[in-house]
Amino acid sequence: MPDPTTAPLVRARALTKSYGDFQAVRGIDIDVAPGEAFGFLGPNGAGKSSTMRMVAAVSPVTSGELRILGLDPATDGPQIRAQIGVCPQEDTLDTELTVRENLVVYGRYFGMSRQRCRQRADELLEFVHLADKAGGKITALSGGMKRRLTIARSLVNEPRLLLLDEPTTGLDPQARHVVWDQLYRLKQTGVTIVLTTHYMDEAEQLCDRLVVMDQGAIAAEGSPRTLIEAYSTREVAEIRMGVGDNAVAADKAEGLAERMEVLPDRILLYADSGDAVLEAVHARGIRPQSTLVRRSTLEDVFLRLTGRSLGE
């Protein structure tokens, strides 16, 4: 009997998902510990949602092993789903119901009493700052409000494990910070969070540990800090050349940095000191239109691992 306080809430081994003969998830291993905030970072089509839907005990596993809260989704789906909260990538709110009814009715699906559902709905509307919209229509909410309501709905049953598929995609920066703050507070209360994102700042802000996913496979795993240390340098110097001058400049800059990435619009030079690299660039007679020195981010890790930037 594994220790319930440390046994992983999600455990996957050689997990795959195929749609017809297309394999969207190609054999991934993951362990999510209780209390952890775990992230999947990856570009469009990486297989993040496919994985999340299997973990949510909704989409059947094609092959491999998957245990959620120690249970097998193939046989114990309802018990698993009773204890988890799911915020899907696409909002699935019911437009025939009001804002508050969406929460009350959803709570009933978990077998909660009517009174408890109403109480919980009011608490959650406060929590996501939508109390003034309680009686309003779903169609009258902005995209960000719908997202917050979907997050609130995922909390109706006080889940131990919260699955959030791109919780902040489509939100403006301010709304994203509101959501991050709420997720942070949930984490403080001991809720385990699994989220997907293609925002590296979101991954850095929220995740204790994350996997970089690309084309259905895990390319690397670790905390944001350790990933950056392992796969990038301390700093990055970015130089922008005129149109078409990238290749020539890249040739000239060869060997100046530990590593160089030539992107369509700029050249990235990886080194412990960005300023030192920029001096060397000038010394070689390269004249960029603009330069920038910054710290490495997960975006650089992603570029290194996949040869592509996250937005592509």
Add this chain to the structure above:
Amino acid sequence: MSTQPGSLEMVARQWDYFRTLFRRTWRGSIVSNTVLPVFFLLAMGLGLGGYIDDGGSSTIGISYLAFIAPGMLATNAMTMAVGESTYPIWVSFKWEPVYSARIATPLRIVDVLNGLVAFLLVRLVLTCAVMMAVLVAFGTVSSVAGGVGAVLMCTLLGLAYALPVFALSASIDDDTPFALLFRLGIIPMTLFSGAFFPVSQMPEALQWVAYLTPIWHGVESARMCTTGVVAWLPLAGHAGYLAVWVVAGWLLARRQFTARLADG
């Protein structure tokens, strides 16, 4: 550990959802589901019927109004059931992922299907009961038991149509099959199922086609009930035949719901 809630409990959990919707829509739904058959009763039953009965053609043994009243009850149940199991269901699959939201909770796909069936069952009983009140007002029902029996048979008839159509609605991406279903299925079945005239008026081959349709069994059994001329064995046969459609339709619908939702 495995204390899985039963199927009935899972349907009950969806009741508040349906109640919330129903509170907003029941008035309009009853009016729109009874106005047309009432017009038919007035035009065909009283208008046309008065004309025929005066002409002294007594081959059907009862007044024409009493003849078509149970036919209206049955065809109305069929029309309502098909209406409720086509576009509303299809739209939810295609445009409004509300079923995906439900299966992220302890509800299983089959529970979502059963919830929809239960809700339709309630509305069928109500619609048929309101229609029955109209029939009573027209003086075409011979006994209370007959009236109750006819409501039950027509409710069963409605489900016999709704469940296979649920399966269809879960299967199609484009809604053109619905137009075909109404024009080549529901309307001919309304006209040639014994609701307006005995199927014995038709060529024998067509009579056999009529016997295969659930609607003929619904009309025949409802007519037995309202006129009070009951033949028990045929009545049981009609009920059994309709039940086969319900069960087969449910199995098919469960399969199609699963195919559509598991990886939607």
